[in-house]
Amino acid sequence: MFNWFDHKLGIDLGTSNIRIYQKGRGIVLNEPSVVVQRKDNGSTEAVGKDAKEMIGRMPTHLDILHPIEDGVIANYDVTTLMLKYFLREIRGGQRWLKGTHVAVSVPTGITEVKKRAIQDAVQQAGASKITLIEEPLAAAMGANLAVNEPCGHLVVNIGGATTQAAIISLGGIVISNSIPKGGMTVDRSIVEWMKKRHGLAIGLPTAEDLKIQLGLAVMTGAEEYIEVKGRNLAHGLPQKINLQSMELQSLFDEYIHSIVEVIRLTIEKCPPELAGDVMQCGIVLCGGGALVGGLEHRLQAELGIPVCIAENPEQCVVLGTGKLLYSLPEKGFFKKNQVSNTTKDRNTIADQLGESAG
Ligand SMILES: Nc1ncnc2c1ncn2[C@@H]1O[C@H](COP(=O)(O)OP(=O)(O)OP(=O)(O)O)[C@@H](O)[C@H]1O
Ligand SMILES: [Mg+2]
Missing domain, CATH: 3.90.640.10 (ATPase, substrate binding domain, subdomain 4)
Structure with a gap:
């Protein structure tokens, strides 16, 4: 049942899965980011788990849609529809209270247009106030790393479509690199x-x-x-x-080689003190891709640095957005992140996304 007094949500809008954390309740939703629609009139037939089960088994009049690609919105309208559907599910048919705050994770280094598209889609789905958090920082917070200390933590978030390696110290990302490869x-x-x-x-x-x-x-x-x-x-x-x-073997080798390279590049470019911290504290793996059996041992052998998997690695990012909710002041904080909500703005964003996708 939706709690009317805790209307703060954290969202991990992943390429493979969408997860939602509700302040006071924990993780309330974990579903594949998949939608099935009819080709002729665009009506929605299934969303989430039900839609994923239909992959490879569909009649020709249906289309399978993955609205998120590489952690960003590839299809604005379908993302909004999917978010609305899931938010309706978790609030059990109740209306949102005015002023619902949502923290959403975004990959590091994405363009302002793509950030704006995510903000706008979440707002369209019912949120009043939105803040964005960079995915590796959320992952590190969700993995219970002491991100605010003056010590370098190397977190590698292996998702469905992307792998991001980042060194975090004093509450921020010092350096990060990503590759468009994942599970x-x-x-x-x-x-x-x-x-x-x-x-x-x-x-x-x-x-x-x-x-x-x-x-x-x-x-x-x-x-x-x-x-x-x-x-x-x-x-x-x-x-x-x-x-x-x-x-x-060769398929896995190639994949692991790419992950090793992105980690190596991140360490190579970081200040020497932080590299020393990483040597001592090791690397923490997050994301569903970290669950490939034995991956941590292969990475440790290749890099010569201790590697461990975070507890419930696939949940780290959404748990991190949840932690952010607890640290936010009740009023005022979101002001600079609020976005306007006119039809003109929405159309502009959809157009810009279309252009950048082409
Ligand atoms: N036990 C497991 N063994 C191997 N791989 C797994 C396991 N469980 C999940 N995965 C893989 O994890 C991937 C999904 O991870 P996750 O949910 O973190 O991705 P995402 O956040 O949706 O994607 P991205 O961060 O790239 O946008 C999928 O490719 C899935 O096959
Ligand atoms: Mg992810």
């Missing part, structure tokens, strides 16, 4: 591998299951087999094959 990159490369090596068409959900089930075996070199079902590309009929975990 979904592995899923896509597994789909390609199955096509090329086995002539078998599989969908992304099957590839994601394979990644989750075989990750540890690939990392440790254990020999494991798994049955994979798909469609034979030569004769078009369903087929089962036994996939050996080691076959996927």
